Amino acid sequence: MGYGIAASALRGGHHVWGFDVNTTPADRFRQEGGAEGTLADVADGLDVAILVVLNAAQTEEVLFGADALVPRLRQGAVVMSCATVPPQFARDMETRCSKAGVLYLDAPISGGAVKAASGDLTIMASGPDAAFAAARPVLDTVAATVFELGDSAGPGSAMKATNQLLAGVHIAAMAEALTFGMTQGVTPEAFLKVISKSAGTSWMLENRAPHVIDGDYTPRSSVNIWPKDLGIVLEIAEDAGFDAPITATALAQYGKAVEMGLGGVDDAAVAKVYARQAGLTLPGEDE
Incomplete structure (x- = not known):
């Protein structure tokens, strides 16, 4: 950037x-x-x-x-x-x-x-x-x-933290939904075609799902960003006495992605955490 x-x-x-x-x-x-x-x-x-x-x-x-x-x-x-x-x-x-x-x-x-x-x-x-x-x-x-x-x-950084909460959660939610659909026979291509025109869509879904479909994890925005940014969100939340369980859950998934050696690749690769757990093969991966 x-x-x-x-x-x-x-x-x-x-x-x-x-x-x-x-x-x-x-x-x-x-x-x-x-x-x-x-x-x-x-x-x-x-x-x-x-x-x-x-x-x-x-x-x-x-x-x-x-x-x-x-x-x-x-x-x-x-x-x-x-x-x-x-x-x-x-x-x-x-x-x-x-x-x-x-x-x-x-x-x-x-x-x-x-x-x-x-x-x-x-x-x-x-x-x-x-x-x-x-x-x-x-x-x-x-x-x-x-x-x-x-x-x-201060207010600028507070707003950015709020944005990052949503952005990080939305990417992880995209990955979870896309791979959940695969367990039910919904292809990633069909997932994007339908959900992008439905109430469940988000900007992050429409931007990141194509990376999974293309099997292209060139880092436009890397996995490593999210342990940092969601960590900041949780730090601010703790100081404010605010519970942020959805953020914490998303953060854990990015942490698993880092443990898998995916820290330097595109953050859409968090889908690989779900795929590994479910025994799924994502596009571009060997069977």
Whole structure:
């Protein structure tokens, strides 16, 4: 998704640098028009620094770790933080950035790699007016919809956690329903054709079921995302004294998928957990 955001911003006329611990996509981005220069060389001239990393730990490491970004940014620059993190963590990052004279926009994203690449993301953002104003030129080129959810960090991450609860549960429910249907003679193809036109459908079902049908688990969104994101949901729920049993059950299924060695593949592969338990053969697998 980070690559897609960088490409969309570049296409929108911005001067964009792309950095990644994996040098291959960073090199490819420069070949496609991304600006040259090391982060150390360019950081003090940045207007917006967009972080698209896995989790809170990586966010904190980039901003305040051994090679900290925030001290290198100019006063008034904005950090647009896109990872799914607990709301309290987002508030803490906002406070620490503010002490350095840097704005912070709590800006989790939804839409996957495809919408990132097309500039059609949904962004659930919260932060002060100055942060929105500083980030606006980029927001306008990378997102189709920007929800402004509050004037400080936290509400954006709270909304993203709510979205991830539903998204993670819906993928697991798709996998359960598809494989349940197979036990009754319903083919995956028939399942998608009928359910996508019925009350039981969901966006995740319509998006992920074709991956199972095609036997294609190229990671558009990997299994590994869900132990993290649903874990965040349960952490927030525990702090709130809220019981989330459906989330916990879905999380357990993703945990089993990771144990099966499926962490790095597409999250539709959670269907393989159900298939193994029921002795089913999914499309693309050997009999």
